Amino acid sequence: MYLTTLLLLLGASTVLAERPFVNEPDTGLRLDEIQTGTLPQLKDMHTIPDFEAAARHYMPIQNYSYYRTGSSGEFSYRAALEIFNEVKLRPRFLRDMSNISLSTSVFNYTFSVPFFIAPAARAGLAHPGAEVNFVRAAGVGKVLYSPSLSSTLKIEQIGSAALPEQVMFHQLYVSKNKTKLASDLKRIEKSGFKAIFVTIDNPIHGIRPREARYGFSNVTDHDSAFSWDSYQELRKMTHLPVIPKGVQTVEDALIALQLGAPGIYISNHGGRQLDTSPQAIETCLEIYQNAPEIFKRMEVFADGGVRYGTDVLKLLAMGVKMVGMARPFLFANVFGEEGIWRAIEMMRREVWVDAANLGVRDVREIDTSYLNMKRLERFVWEMK
Numbered sequence: 001m002y003l004t005t006l007l008l009l010l011g012a013s014t015v016l017a018e019r020p021f022v023n024e025p026d027t028g029l030r031l032d033e034i035q036t037g038t039l040p041q042l043k044d045m046h047t048i049p050d051f052e053a054a055a056r057h058y059m060p061i062q063n064y065s066y067y068r069t070g071s072s073g074e075f076s077y078r079a080a081l082e083i084f085n086e087v088k089l090r091p092r093f094l095r096d097m098s099n100i101s102l103s104t105s106v107f108n109y110t111f112s113v114p115f116f117i118a119p120a121a122r123a124g125l126a127h128p129g130a131e132v133n134f135v136r137a138a139g140v141g142k143v144l145y146s147p148s149l150s151s152t153l154k155i156e157q158i159g160s161a162a163l164p165e166q167v168m169f170h171q172l173y174v175s176k177n178k179t180k181l182a183s184d185l186k187r188i189e190k191s192g193f194k195a196i197f198v199t200i201d202n203p204i205h206g207i208r209p210r211e212a213r214y215g216f217s218n219v220t221d222h223d224s225a226f227s228w229d230s231y232q233e234l235r236k237m238t239h240l241p242v243i244p245k246g247v248q249t250v251e252d253a254l255i256a257l258q259l260g261a262p263g264i265y266i267s268n269h270g271g272r273q274l275d276t277s278p279q280a281i282e283t284c285l286e287i288y289q290n291a292p293e294i295f296k297r298m299e300v301f302a303d304g305g306v307r308y309g310t311d312v313l314k315l316l317a318m319g320v321k322m323v324g325m326a327r328p329f330l331f332a333n334v335f336g337e338e339g340i341w342r343a344i345e346m347m348r349r350e351v352w353v354d355a356a357n358l359g360v361r362d363v364r365e366i367d368t369s370y371l372n373m374k375r376l377e378r379f380v381w382e383m384k
């Protein structure tokens with residue numbers, strides 16, 4: 001009996017250890033019937049991962065690889081897609097779910113959904129409309145979009161595509177060249193952007209094998225000497241709120257709070273920088289257990305591997321205000337503006353349906369009572 005149990009356990013652990021990584025689950029999308037290099041039909045996209053499958057089928061391999069790459073062994077890249085399943089939901093029933101509110105405000109700007117289009121370089125690799133496609137779809141949908149400083153189009157071209165009342169933020173890499181930095185800030189302000197995400201998780205461009213294979217050179221002009229002191233200097237150079245993007249520990253979150261930062265952006269850069277760095281939900285749990293006041297005292301943004309409505313809800317439940325997605329929209333852009341629009345509407349519907357089935361009438365009121373985090377807790381670091 002004892003031996004049988006032992007053998008069964010050994011067998012099960014071998015099977016689990018050998019479980020292959022699945023980039024996208026089987027959603028029934030049939031690409032084998034369409035010639036490689038041909039775009040499938042937009043109406044056949046029924047879930048966010050469908051867009052990546054379609055883009056891989058259609059895009060030149062080098063362009064797809066630039067979007068898809070993670071760093072080193074891509075452990076963080078893979079974990080981002082798998083970790084949400086480690087957190088289980090605790091749905092509550094028999095509440096009136098006939099009215100669900102998804103709208104969210106940050107810095108007194110109200111958006112129709114609690115997710116946003118995260119900054120990502122080179123939208124033009126998927127579609128000639130590049131970043132303008134994102135601006136237009138986000139504008140119509142009242143969704144936050146933050147273009148990257150390494151965009152295909154110029155800051156002014158992106159800014160001028162906005163609707164009159166549309167609110168956009170802008171990502172910044174801090175140039176070594178102080179004149180360029182001052183000019184970047186001025187251009188962002190003049191083009192009407194309302195806040196800045198300054199990326200802090202890339203003192204040096206990460207090791208990215210898939211990107212290197214196709215000879216993509218690093219286009220990022222970022223000062224490796226950028227420090228918390230320079231962050232304070234940067235804030236004096238602009239009237240816009242400056243939010244550090246790439247926070248991964250409670251210590252850095254606390255420094256940001258002590259310095260009076262208006263917010264933090266929890267992210268590991270889509271697993272493209274330091275491999276085996278933590279996922280946003282792990283960092284959230286670390287902050288929640290060691291310094292929960294952070295979620296109350298600043299605006300918290302987070303991203304990485306978000307593909308489903310339930311992923312968004314899990315991060316919101318931890319205390320995150322707005323949840324970002326980059327690759328889903330980059331891949332949806334193979335269909336142009338219509339693709340981005342379909343991806344936004346798909347996520348809007350998922351968050352709405354999932355919130356109703358979780359028992360959450362207003363996404364601003366969700367909290368950790370809706371989560372079972374027992375499986376995640378074993379990795380969380382405790383402050384001494």
Ligand SMILES: Cc1cc2nc3c(=O)[nH]c(=O)nc-3n(C[C@H](O)[C@H](O)[C@H](O)COP(=O)(O)O)c2cc1C
Nearest residue numbers: 067118119120121148199269270304305325326327
């Ligand atoms: C192709 C690509 C380009 C990116 N470019 C930037 C960038 O220019 N600046 C930045 O701060 N983050 C950049 N990121 C990171 C995203 O902002 C975001 O943190 C991450 O991709 C979120 O994970 P997801 O792609 O799984 O949604 C990029 C990500 C991708 C995939």
